[in-house]
Structure formats: structure tokens, C-alpha cells
Amino acid sequence: MDDDDDRPATFASPACFLHEIDPAYAGLPGPLDLQAWRDVNRWRKSERERLLAERLAIPAEVRAGHGEAIAARVLAEIGDVEGRIVSAYWPFRGEPDFRPFMEEVARRGGRTALPVVVEKGRPLEFHLWQAGEALSRGVWNIPVPAAANPCRPDIVIAPVVGYDPAGYRLGYGGGFFDRTLAAMAERPRVIGIGYRSARVSTIYPQLHDVPMDMIVTEACTVRPQDSTVRALT
Numbered sequence: 693m694d695d696d697d698d699r700p701a702t703f704a705s706p707a708c709f710l711h712e713i714d715p716a717y718a719g720l721p722g723p724l725d726l727q728a729w730r731d732v733n734r735w736r737k738s739e740r741e742r743l744l745a746e747r748l749a750i751p752a753e754v755r756a757g758h759g760e761a762i763a764a765r766v767l768a769e770i771g772d773v774e775g776r777i778v779s780a781y782w783p784f785r786g787e788p789d790f791r792p793f794m795e796e797v798a799r800r801g802g803r804t805a806l807p808v809v810v811e812k813g814r815p816l817e818f819h820l821w822q823a824g825e826a827l828s829r830g831v832w833n834i835p836v837p838a839a840a841n842p843c844r845p846d847i848v849i850a851p852v853v854g855y856d857p858a859g860y861r862l863g864y865g866g867g868f869f870d871r872t873l874a875a876m877a878e879r880p881r882v883i884g885i886g887y888r889s890a891r892v893s894t895i896y897p898q899l900h901d902v903p904m905d906m907i908v909t910e911a912c913t914v915r916p917q918d919s920t921v922r923a924l925t
């Protein structure tokens with residue numbers, strides 16, 4: 693018989709007692725939070741629909757003008773892009789058209805990329821792409837680079853459906869950018885872009901929501917850190 697059988701059981705690592713602690717203390721949702729989360733989700737769904745309808749009601753030529761103004765502000769904001777990778781997106785549902793922006797980044801010596809949905813519920817990948825290169829249809833028929841060259845962007849441009857003054861972004865509800873930014877070891881600079889009319893007073897940020905470093909619209913540039921400092925002083 694093995695002597696070891698008489699020894700008290702030990703753990704390879706300390707036992708976890710987290711399950712005995714109030715979930716709220718552990719930062720996990722309790723029953724009340726779950727109800728609140730359901731309410732927030734319902735609000736976000738209707739707010740998305742409202743904001744998208746409002747965006748599509750802006751005449752195409754007005755949207756195009758706003759898009760150019762936003763791109764000019766972003767270019768001034770990011771400065772020298774030589775040797776850097778900037779991810780933008782292929783526009784749909786009335787988003788600002790950032791394809792000319794990508795061409796300008798390439799002219800200035802930067803490389804450009806598009807986000808790729810690999811699978812619902814998973815982080816996005818970013819694949820190098822520039823004007824003239826082949827595209828194929830990805831998930832939800834979103835155009836993605838035909839050749840898969842994954843990269844790690846230095847700067848990510850994230851289109852918003854809605855935004856708030858704290859820099860939080862409301863997207864299409866897939867949670868893609870939040871998941872992607874949470875999974876990145878080195879966080880890129882993240883710039884949310886959209887029309888000024890996409891502003892809401894709060895998106896009721898939840899634990900999973902990752903704020904943008906800045907939001908740029910045709911009318912203003914929102915720097916959430918500055919406004920926090922201003923609010924505290």
C-alpha cells in the first residue's frame with residue numbers, strides 16, 4: 693500500500709473560494725445586474741435602429757461631405773504614418789467612406805488593413821489590404837481581402853453607430869471590436885468615427901465595453917481623457 697494515501701489532500705495551487713463570495717464583489721453579474729443588462733441590451737437594440745434610420749436619412753451627398761471632413765481630421769490627428777499599419781473598413785449602411793483615407797495613408801508611406809469577421813462571437817482579425825487588391829465576400833457578405841495577410845495594426849479606425857462623450861461606442865451589436873481589443877496584448881490607438889448626429893448622452897457602458905481613445909466627427913473631436921480631467925478639476 694502507498695503511504696501517500698494517508699496524507700491530507702493538497703492542491704497544486706490554492707483552492708479558489710470565489711464561488712463563496714457575493715458575485716457583485718467578484719465583479720460578476722448577479723441576478724439584479726442580469727436584469728439591468730437585459731434592459732440595457734433592449735435599449736441598445738432600439739437605439740441602434742433609431743440611429744441607423746437617422747443616418748440613412750442624411751442625404752448621400754451630405755454624408756459624403758461629412759466623411760471627407762472626418763477623414764481630414766483623422767489624418768491631422770494621426771500625423772506621420774510612415775511604416776505604420778492603419779486599419780479602416782469597407783463602408784456599409786451609410787458609414788463614412790474611408791476608402792480615400794486608406795489611399796491617402798498609403799501615399800504617405802503607411803500600410804492599410806481591413807477588419808475580418810472570422811466567426812461570430814470571436815475577435816476580429818485584421819488583414820493587410822490596399823486599393824486595387826482583390827476582395828472576396830466574408831461573413832454577412834462584408835468585402836474582405838481575398839488574400840489573408842493577418843497583421844497587428846498600430847491604429848484602428850472603428851466606425852460607430854452611436855457614441856457617448858466618455859468615448860464609448862455603440863456598434864452593430866456583434867461585440868466584435870470589444871472582443872478584439874480585449875484580446876490584444878498591445879493595444880493599438882483606437883479612433884471611433886461617425887457623424888455628430890450619432891451622439892447619445894451615454895451608451896450605459898458595461899464591463900465588456902472598451903472605450904475609444906478618441907471619437908472624431910465632422911463637427912468635433914471628443915477626447916474622453918481630457919473631459920475626465922476637466923470634470924475632476
Ligand SMILES: Nc1nc2c(c(=O)[nH]1)N(C=O)[C@@H](CNc1ccc(C(=O)N[C@@H](CCC(=O)O)C(=O)O)cc1)CN2
Nearest residue numbers: 781782783784807808809832851863864865866868869
Ligand atoms: N464597415 C464595417 N465593417 C465591419 C464592422 C463595422 O462596424 N463596419 N465591424 C465591426 O464590428 C465588423 C462587422 N460587424 C458586424 C456586426 C453585426 C452585423 C449584423 O448585421 N448583425 C445583424 C444581427 C446579427 C445577429 O444578431 O446575429 C443585424 O444587425 O441584423 C454586421 C456586421 C467587421 N467589419
Ligand SMILES: Nc1ncnc2c1ncn2[C@@H]1O[C@H](COP(=O)(O)OP(=O)(O)OP(=O)(O)O)[C@@H](O)[C@H]1O
Nearest residue numbers: 736861862863864865866867868869870871874900
Ligand atoms: N470581451 C468580450 N467577451 C465576451 N463577450 C463579449 C465581449 N465583448 C462583447 N461581448 C458580447 O457581445 C455582445 C454585443 O456587445 P455590444 O452591444 O457592446 O456590441 P457592439 O459594440 O454594438 O458591436 P460591434 O463591436 O460588433 O459593432 C454582448 O452580448 C456582449 O456580452
